[in-house]
Amino acid sequence: MRRLRLAAVGAIAVALLGVSGVVASDTGAYGPIHGMGPNRGSRPGAGGGSVSNLSYRGGSGGIGVETTPNVYVVYWGSQWDNNDPSGEAAYLNAFLGGLAGSQDTWSTSTTQYCQNVPSGTVDCTTAPAAQYVTHPGTSPVAGIWLDNAKLAPSRPKQSQLASEATRAAAHFGNTTAASNASVQYVIATAHGNNASGFGTQYCAWHSSVNSTYGKLAYTNLPYITDAGASCGQNFVNANGLLDGVSIVAGHEYAETVSDQFPSTGWLDANGAENGDKCAWIASGQGASANATLSTGTFAVQSLWSNNFPNSNGTKGNCAISYQDALNQH
Amino acid sequence: MNGQRGRQWRPLSFALLAAALTLAGCGGSAGAPATTPQACSAPPEGIGPDAAATLQVEDANSTYCLNAGDVLTVFLRVPLEQAAAGWQPVHASDQSVLQPMNAGVLTLPRGVTGAVYRAQPGVAQLTSVRAPCASPDAGCATDLVWRVSIVVRASPP
Numbered sequence: 001m002r003r004l005r006l007a008a009v010g011a012i013a014v015a016l017l018g019v020s021g022v023v024a025s026d027t028g029a030y031g032p033i034h035g036m037g038p039n040r041g042s043r044p045g046a047g048g049g050s051v052s053n054l055s056y057r058g059g060s061g062g063i064g065v066e067t068t069p070n071v072y073v074v075y076w077g078s079q080w081d082n083n084d085p086s087g088e089a090a091y092l093n094a095f096l097g098g099l100a101g102s103q104d105t106w107s108t109s110t111t112q113y114c115q116n117v118p119s120g121t122v123d124c125t126t127a128p129a130a131q132y133v134t135h136p137g138t139s140p141v142a143g144i145w146l147d148n149a150k151l152a153p154s155r156p157k158q159s160q161l162a163s164e165a166t167r168a169a170a171h172f173g174n175t176t177a178a179s180n181a182s183v184q185y186v187i188a189t190a191h192g193n194n195a196s197g198f199g200t201q202y203c204a205w206h207s208s209v210n211s212t213y214g215k216l217a218y219t220n221l222p223y224i225t226d227a228g229a230s231c232g233q234n235f236v237n238a239n240g241l242l243d244g245v246s247i248v249a250g251h252e253y254a255e256t257v258s259d260q261f262p263s264t265g266w267l268d269a270n271g272a273e274n275g276d277k278c279a280w281i282a283s284g285q286g287a288s289a290n291a292t293l294s295t296g297t298f299a300v301q302s303l304w305s306n307n308f309p310n311s312n313g314t315k316g317n318c319a320i321s322y323q324d325a326l327n328q329h
Numbered sequence: 330m331n332g333q334r335g336r337q338w339r340p341l342s343f344a345l346l347a348a349a350l351t352l353a354g355c356g357g358s359a360g361a362p363a364t365t366p367q368a369c370s371a372p373p374e375g376i377g378p379d380a381a382a383t384l385q386v387e388d389a390n391s392t393y394c395l396n397a398g399d400v401l402t403v404f405l406r407v408p409l410e411q412a413a414a415g416w417q418p419v420h421a422s423d424q425s426v427l428q429p430m431n432a433g434v435l436t437l438p439r440g441v442t443g444a445v446y447r448a449q450p451g452v453a454q455l456t457s458v459r460a461p462c463a464s465p466d467a468g469c470a471t472d473l474v475w476r477v478s479i480v481v482r483a484s485p486p
Binding site: 207252280 | 404440
């Protein structure tokens with residue numbers, strides 16, 4: 001019932017986006033994969049290629065992962081009106097909406113992670129009380145909001161982004177801690193309207209904020225194509241203007257699912273999450289590639305999988321596709 | 330006779346050397362609050378979640394002041410075409426002074442090496458190198474070695 005209501009809200013929001021000039025783009029036509037040199041320096045905290053697995057950090061208020069992932073996307077500010085030159089909004093909606101069902105074998109590696117287990121746990125199967133991340137059967141996008149009643153700050157600060165996440169919680173009726181326990185809010189800023197440091201210091205980030213509605217997980221998602229190749233344009237596809245949108249948004253989505261309230265979920269010894277350990281790999285195991293979802297084809301990076309069986313008998317590697325512990329690559 | 334003088338002199342020389350290195354910002358580190366005030370300047374404004382300060386390539390070879398509890402982000406960038414030979418992971422000389430935090434909340438751009446620290450009272454250095462430099466002390470060109478000193482005060486002055 002709740003999902004139906006939210007879906008209706010989302011449909012209205014999508015319609016509004018269309019009216020406002022945020023129009024759909026072709027999400028399926030891409031050229032062949034091309035390779036680029038791996039950039040291991042882009043892995044924060046990875047310790048120069050460390051292969052240490054992720055372990056559980058104990059959670060916050062019992063929450064460490066998203067057991068039933070739900071995403072709310074907020075297009076923040078009237079700057080979005082008739083101002084989406086790359087067609088990011090429709091592409092992002094389609095990408096996140098496709099992270100469900102049997103056609104999605106990309107985000108599924110997160111289902112090996114869990115909460116309600118002792119700190120330091122590496123393998124959830126060793127903990128009988130483990131509460132696992134589940135893979136959505138239908139779209140995890142529970143709502144989309146074009147919040148264009150007024151201008152967003154021209155260079156939004158973290159506190160303003162957090163406030164917008166809180167406003168979104170109210171907008172979507174998630175007014176209790178329980179209703180936000182497995183929810184993430186993606187705050188998407190418009191073309192030319194990104195927070196300071198975007199494109200040179202970071203492409204996106206996720207965080208959490210304590211609010212009157214409980215602790216909220218949110219992502220600062222700038223207008224990714226504003227950064228060009230630095231944030232993934234053409235990283236997988238020769239004409240991949242939007243490659244970085246799904247690579248970066250997917251990175252943050254998967255990290256929030258497995259580390260809902262940083263840094264209490266799943267991280268390695270160096271503080272890297274499941275996305276960081278596999279960022280910007282252009283060739284070899286875990287190279288970024290296209291994923292075909294029910295909603296289109298999207299460039300994605302691989303995600304760290306603790307139970308990836310390596311040929312040398314160890315476990316842990318970057319997986320671009322995951323069906324189960326024994327079927328991943 | 331010579332050996333005896335040597336034994337008497339060695340502890341003093343070590344103490345002087347340690348003091349000189351600390352004052353120069355080139356010393357190892359100190360986990361306890363610094364007993365001698367050390368000249369330092371305010372760092373650039375913070376970028377990234379919760380960051381009070383941010384250091385980048387151009388901020389090298391200086392000493393910066395932080396307050397205990399501050400979050401420091403470090404972003405070392407190379408041109409995209411040199412991304413395969415970017416900065417190595419940043420090293421803190423004393424992780425009790427600059428405690429590594431989860432930098433994973435950030436998706437870094439290609440060609441950027443990042444780190445996040447929470448500051449505790451004391452003095453520490455941050456270093457990184459670029460290929461082909463093997464270590465900060467290898468006598469490499471300055472553009473291949475990145476080094477800053479951080480003085481963390483117990484409370485705002």
